[in-house]
Amino acid sequence: MDKEKFTWLCRNLANRNDHVLSKAILQEVKSFQTVHHNKKLPVIWIETNDSGDNNIAFLNSTYPYAGKVFSEMIDLLYSNSFMAAQGEEALNILEKTTGILKGQFTLVVEGAVPLNHNGLYNVIIRTANRNITALEAVTQLGKLAKYVVAMGTCASFGGVSSARPNITGSVSVRDVLTRDIINISGCPVNPDWFVGTLAHLLMYGPPELDNLGRPTLFYGFTVHRHCQRRSYFDKGDFAKRLGDIECMFSLGCMGPRTGADCPYRQWINYVNWPVRANTPCIGCTNKDFPDGSSPFFAPLNEKSSGKDMNNKHNSPLKGDK
Amino acid sequence: MTKKRVMFSPVTRLEGLLSVEVFLDGNKVANANASATAFRGFEWIMRNRHVTDAVYMTQRICGICSTAHGAVASYLLDELYDNNLSENAQLLRNIMYASDIIQNHIRHFYLFSLPITCACRIARPFTGKNF
Numbered sequence: 001m002d003k004e005k006f007t008w009l010c011r012n013l014a015n016r017n018d019h020v021l022s023k024a025i026l027q028e029v030k031s032f033q034t035v036h037h038n039k040k041l042p043v044i045w046i047e048t049n050d051s052g053d054n055n056i057a058f059l060n061s062t063y064p065y066a067g068k069v070f071s072e073m074i075d076l077l078y079s080n081s082f083m084a085a086q087g088e089e090a091l092n093i094l095e096k097t098t099g100i101l102k103g104q105f106t107l108v109v110e111g112a113v114p115l116n117h118n119g120l121y122n123v124i125i126r127t128a129n130r131n132i133t134a135l136e137a138v139t140q141l142g143k144l145a146k147y148v149v150a151m152g153t154c155a156s157f158g159g160v161s162s163a164r165p166n167i168t169g170s171v172s173v174r175d176v177l178t179r180d181i182i183n184i185s186g187c188p189v190n191p192d193w194f195v196g197t198l199a200h201l202l203m204y205g206p207p208e209l210d211n212l213g214r215p216t217l218f219y220g221f222t223v224h225r226h227c228q229r230r231s232y233f234d235k236g237d238f239a240k241r242l243g244d245i246e247c248m249f250s251l252g253c254m255g256p257r258t259g260a261d262c263p264y265r266q267w268i269n270y271v272n273w274p275v276r277a278n279t280p281c282i283g284c285t286n287k288d289f290p291d292g293s294s295p296f297f298a299p300l301n302e303k304s305s306g307k308d309m310n311n312k313h314n315s316p317l318k319g320d321k
Numbered sequence: 322m323t324k325k326r327v328m329f330s331p332v333t334r335l336e337g338l339l340s341v342e343v344f345l346d347g348n349k350v351a352n353a354n355a356s357a358t359a360f361r362g363f364e365w366i367m368r369n370r371h372v373t374d375a376v377y378m379t380q381r382i383c384g385i386c387s388t389a390h391g392a393v394a395s396y397l398l399d400e401l402y403d404n405n406l407s408e409n410a411q412l413l414r415n416i417m418y419a420s421d422i423i424q425n426h427i428r429h430f431y432l433f434s435l436p437i438t439c440a441c442r443i444a445r446p447f448t449g450k451n452f
Contacts, residue, residue: 047337047338048359049359049360049361050384051336051337051381051382051383051384051387052336052337052383052384052385053381053383053384053385053387054384055384056384056385056428057384059428059432079333080331080333080338081333081334081335081336082333082334082432083333083334084333084334084436084437085333086329086331086332086333086334086437087329087330087331087332088329090331090333091330091331114360121359121360121361122338122358122359122360123338123340123356123358123359124331124338124358125330125331125340126328126330126331126340126342126356126358127328127330128326128328131358160361160366160378160381161361163366164366164369165362165365165366165368166362166366167362167365168360168361168362170361187381188384282377290374290377290378290381294370294371294374294378295370295371295373295374296371296373296374296377297371297373297374298371
């Protein structure tokens with residue numbers, strides 16, 4: 001199957017409930033692997049300043065299951081969360097594999113990179129005589145990797161780790177490395193966005209990216225565009241309080257300026273997503289999340305305008321005491 | 322007898338980063354330091370934000386137990402706003418929190434604790450290949 005057809009399938013079958021898309025794609029991956037001698041994507045997965053939410057969200061992958069991703073799709077060389085080895089063994093594996101697979105592995109960075117105090121706010125490994133900081137690991141491994149994938153909003157844009165006042169000086173992976181980086185933003189990422197991007201890297205190479213470096217396949221349209229409550233918005237019917245059935249634009253929904261496919265892809269094994277669960281979108285895939293989205297329950301025009309704003313907003317929440 | 326220093330880092334299969342430093346005096350542990358080596362300053366991040374943001378912001382503290390943080394934040398908001406919570410709402414919250422605990426236990430046991438007891442200690446994760 002060529003890339004165009006693959007993309008077309010992803011776009012058009014995504015909102016079907018009977019998992020037609022997954023079935024189509026899994027078969028495709030399987031036949032690709034048979035032709036290519038079970039080629040797998042070598043992955044080194046570094047966890048930096050984040051909450052570990054992305055790897056937990058990734059475990060929610062169901063089509064294919066996370067176990068299948070590990071055993072058939074990727075060749076996980078190092079991961080703080082998933083690897084069996086620990087201590088010195090883990091460090092040895094990291095050193096050896098980066099040497100052997102130089103220029104071949106995919107570096108997945110999960111989390112922002114703190115710069116203050118030479119990056120000492122995040123030490124990924126301590127050896128007997130020194131600390132290996134996230135800054136050092138990301139810059140060194142970033143030079144050797146074939147692809148760099150920034151997983152989650154912290155790694156892509158700084159996210160919550162770099163929210164004001166940002167005393168650790170956390171920045172995104174893009175600010176540390178001078179090379180092409182695939183951003184998969186989201187707090188956390190939807191497993192499909194991550195697994196889908198890895199599959200694309202494996203079969204077709206780097207995917208088409210938008211102006212923020214994210215795959216257009218998943219971030220091409222705003223949440224607002226496909227929202228189930230869009231008709232309420234068009235008619236000007238707005239919710240007055242959480243739990244109302246109308247459009248939650250009035251309650252701070254970030255949907256109109258958030259690129260993601262949540263309304264039809266949905267979360268937790270394709271069951272639900274924030275707006276259907278009666279809570280406004282907080283724009284977690286955005287470049288200015290969370291400062292640009294806060295206060296979360298204030299309408300768009302009353303939100304603070306991003307990371308430069310310092311303590312300027314004063315509780316515009318409706319019904320506030 | 323001289324003290325021997327053992328550095329155990331990284332401690333894998335847990336949320337976040339951890340290193341343990343052990344000082345041995347013969348066959349006994351004389352001293353041990355555990356260091357959690359990631360710092361984001363959430364105490365500072367939470368300041369000067371609207372109080373209702375706490376429910377979503379605190380969930381970003383930890384990806385494993387996010388529901389616990391969110392639940393506590395919402396309990397505090399109830400007190401702050403003098404909310405009268407209906408019984409069903411309270412039950413829903415309890416169910417959410419309980420499911421969080423259950424999934425935590427399942428994941429911790431099968432994914433995070435079990436590999437240490439298996440023979441795959443020095444194998445790369447899941448592939449069985451050695452370098």
